[in-house]
Amino acid sequence: MAINIALEIGTSYTTIFVDNYNIVLREPTAVAFLDNEENTVRAVGEEALQMQGKTGEKINVVFPVSEGYISDPESASLMLAEFIKKIFPSRSRIFAPSLKAILSVPAGISVDERKVYEDVLVKAGINKVEMVDKVLLSALGANLPIRDGGVVLVSIGGGSTEVALVGMYSVISGCSFNLGGNMMDRAIIDHIVGKYGIKISKTTAMRLKEETASLYPNDIAATEVKGLDTDSLTPTTVKVYASDLYETLQPYYERVCDGIVGIINDCPPALAESLHNKGVFVVGGGAKIPGLKEMLAERIPLPVTVVPEPEYASVSGGGKLISDKELMDNINTQ
Numbered sequence: 001m002a003i004n005i006a007l008e009i010g011t012s013y014t015t016i017f018v019d020n021y022n023i024v025l026r027e028p029t030a031v032a033f034l035d036n037e038e039n040t041v042r043a044v045g046e047e048a049l050q051m052q053g054k055t056g057e058k059i060n061v062v063f064p065v066s067e068g069y070i071s072d073p074e075s076a077s078l079m080l081a082e083f084i085k086k087i088f089p090s091r092s093r094i095f096a097p098s099l100k101a102i103l104s105v106p107a108g109i110s111v112d113e114r115k116v117y118e119d120v121l122v123k124a125g126i127n128k129v130e131m132v133d134k135v136l137l138s139a140l141g142a143n144l145p146i147r148d149g150g151v152v153l154v155s156i157g158g159g160s161t162e163v164a165l166v167g168m169y170s171v172i173s174g175c176s177f178n179l180g181g182n183m184m185d186r187a188i189i190d191h192i193v194g195k196y197g198i199k200i201s202k203t204t205a206m207r208l209k210e211e212t213a214s215l216y217p218n219d220i221a222a223t224e225v226k227g228l229d230t231d232s233l234t235p236t237t238v239k240v241y242a243s244d245l246y247e248t249l250q251p252y253y254e255r256v257c258d259g260i261v262g263i264i265n266d267c268p269p270a271l272a273e274s275l276h277n278k279g280v281f282v283v284g285g286g287a288k289i290p291g292l293k294e295m296l297a298e299r300i301p302l303p304v305t306v307v308p309e310p311e312y313a314s315v316s317g318g319g320k321l322i323s324d325k326e327l328m329d330n331i332n333t334q
Contacts (some may be wrong), residue, residue, distance in 0.1 A: 006318025012158025141318030147275030156286025215291030279303030
């Protein structure tokens, strides 16, 4: 008997949904290798991420997805195989139920890129792969009406942002650009170095983004973090303010807004009324920043909704397809 799963291998996180169990895994898309001839896998996910720059062992931490696409297929496959072992510890290669996966992929990927994704999953132990556009799955996961009419779906991920007009079981139009959480993390690191002369880690930058940052220009929140003084090369602490992070992140979200406006302006006249009634829906980890809805609403003449638990929308949509053959057939015929 086959086991049905849905998964997303994102730039920042890999998320897996198992039929009848819901979401069972969400871990950083990272794999740590021992620096030996065999290139042995030492750890994956959160454990691998924590090893970066913090271990006495000769460890090489690899991030196999870049800007939304698999850039290191071999590492991605080894990482995914370890995640599957975590979920199904008693499953063996000899006596194992087959695995069928619905995989979330960027819209508009080429035939060659699809082959890369399929090979990664097959090598990791998945027997059958069905690929569906991430924005379409996200719309399903957010319970949006995609049978007819149209909505604008915005997915702000770790490596890229996709903006699409979704309707009639398909992506009608869309665009993608290299803007995501990882780029924002690097911008935060650079800003703290430039303003305070303190070098912080990527993990610290992520924590600042997730716990302190907002798109409210008058936010007075602050967080004290540890870093390295770039002059004395000694450990130190610095208080980082929400205003620092607003200054850093606001231009990135302005670019997202520009992408949304472009898709709205290109909307076919037949879908204009539906679009203006339903509006814009935002998903992905980058949608969690406080103040996003208000910022977009000031600039976009449509209703704006930030979907609850936006980081799970795509893989939750895949989970819905697992148990709805008619819906899957409708999507496949478009």
